[in-house]
Amino acid sequence: MTLVEFPAMALAAVVCWAAGSLLQIPAKNSRIFGSLSWLFMLGGTLVLAWFLASYWIALERPPLRTLGETRLWYATLIPVVGFLVEYRYKIGWLKYYCMGLATVFLGINYLHPDVFEKALMPALQSPWFVPHVVVYLVGYVLLAASAVSGWHNVIQNFRGKRSEKGESMSHYLALLGFVLLTFGLIFGALWAKEAWGHYWTWDPKETWAFISWLAYLGYLHLVARKTDPRKLQWYLGLSFFVLLVCWFGVNYLPSAQNSVHTYSG
Amino acid sequence: MEQQVESMSGSNNTGAATAGFKDAALFTLVAILAGLGIEILTGGGGIDMPGWPFNLVFLVVFGSLIFAVGLLYREHPLISWLGGIPLGLSLIVGLALLSLVGGVLPQDKFPPGSMVAMLRLNGMFSSWPFALVTLLFLFNLGLALVWKTIPFRAANLQFMLFHGGFWIALSCGLLGATQLERLVVPLYEGKASDVAYNRQTEEAIHLPFSIYLKDFQIEQYAPKFALYDPANDRLVEPKSKLVPEIGKGVKVEWPGLGSVTVLDYLPSALPGAHGTPVPGDNGVAFARVRIDENGKVSERWISSGGPRLKPLFVPMGSYFIVMADGAPKAFRSEVMLTGAGGEKRMETLEVNKPVDMQGWKLYQAGYDESAGRWSTLSLVEAVRDPWLPAVYVGFFMIMAGNVLFFWKGVKKMEAA
């Protein structure tokens, strides 16, 4: 499949998620509606997974090179985190935010279609390409979910409905996300040594990856100091903006003129 | 500060969380201001890191100092504050803010007399404020490490690996930077050379081995069609955003203008008599295309051209259809390496596949871009970094620590 089929596939996924979400209402009283609802929600994600797989085949290279391609992965993976959290913690609200976020990503890709481009510049033809980007992707997905639940907890707190379970969920999502961020950073450095001769050159993307990493490092140390978890929900919600700069904001900064990563926009 | 010590041992008092932070933040701020002061006094000259062997001496002295202070004055309130989380956090924030400036302002792009250059905000990562904060950061982290390592407890293994790895990678990476050598070796086909150049100083250096370039090759992706708009001097994107690579049978449409169908495709050919290209080595790509301008059909040859060959393009309406060269797929230099003792080795240098030679790593770096595929010049980069093994030890410790962290996190999460 190519990008010509993308709008139809994206629409199918969003419709599935929306139908699944609506079916949650009657599902409160009926197990059949419950199963049907899950069938739809998982179906939406499967549609995207299928599109990604066939797009990968059509491109003859991993679809991980452009920002649009990474957004496609986020749209596929973020709802999965929501589903897993419900499965593990019986916390249901996160999945709606996740599907909403995924819909936004699909919308951006619809409005700014990528160019179908098979070429992969020589520096990207490396065994490190897939692990480096996939580890970052999953890390970002977990941290996005952590930020969303951070904001949710902030709001619930205002309404006087504090949930310690919700706070522990945003914490563990951030913890796992941080671990993946660390691996992404080091994989990137090891790859840079092979491709460009040095593992670290303070390229703007590297610098921002370092700043984002420090932001979550700061979070973990605040936790170690037993900071009030209610305040930390703000921190988690705000840290994600730093990640957003690293993810695509870098391309718009004055420093980006001499970045080796600008090809990825 | 007494409160400090107490909360280090894990008091659950949220009031304590803010105590010690004020001093720490102030201390960090003073360090940054001091660094900026030094920059102003030295005209933004930045820090000159010690070269060999003083970098090693510095590392040993600094490390010993941390050990001694950590073990002898563990109970001293000032020292326990210096190795505590509040200072660590303030320094993390300080490092993040300095990196933020370095990540927003273009590095090396300001005139020497400007304010930015005087403060060396355009050379942040070799500036005094950055160096001072990093030094304090290493001191803080080092103290914490000593306390968690002695006495040894297996439960602290994850901490030791993660923080120790970071300490090693950061200190050795920064101190080793003065010994990092990155040189360019220009090579011509059929010639051997051992002369390498420093990019900044353009100083020539002789490598302990010589490199003979047997052959340099470029592989390209298949070419593509593009619609050139001479009025605006730009390429028009097709509506579908789907430009297939040129191959026999491929058809591309520009709605409202017309379409092009490839009847014949020769990846490498030279112009022959009667305007019909003849397939052959070292040629350029040609395609015979059928052009349909809303019913008006014609057949033409089209070509991307080369250094000595004119490109062939065809008009369509007020536009031109051109054949754009494919992006490079691979650069490759086949070389013969001859060591000081006369030992010889054939190797292929390619992007992402550096080759080791007597303590140097050799990289395919570039070529003569004006000659493109016909370049007989290959630029090879020779890199030597004696501190790399130490940095990698740090990296692997960080990764090992993170695996433990992940595992513990997942187990705690199951319990939660």
Ligand code: HEM
């Ligand atoms: C050989 C070196 C490297 C290559 C070829 C490379 C390539 C890429 C590519 C293709 C992407 C995905 C597209 C994008 O969003 O930009 C990416 C993402 C990223 N890279 Fe690198 N990278 C390299 C080294 C590094 C290093 C050393 C770091 C620094 C720590 C780093 C940090 C990141 C980050 C933070 C992302 C964002 C992940 C995302 O957007 O999903 N990279 N890199």
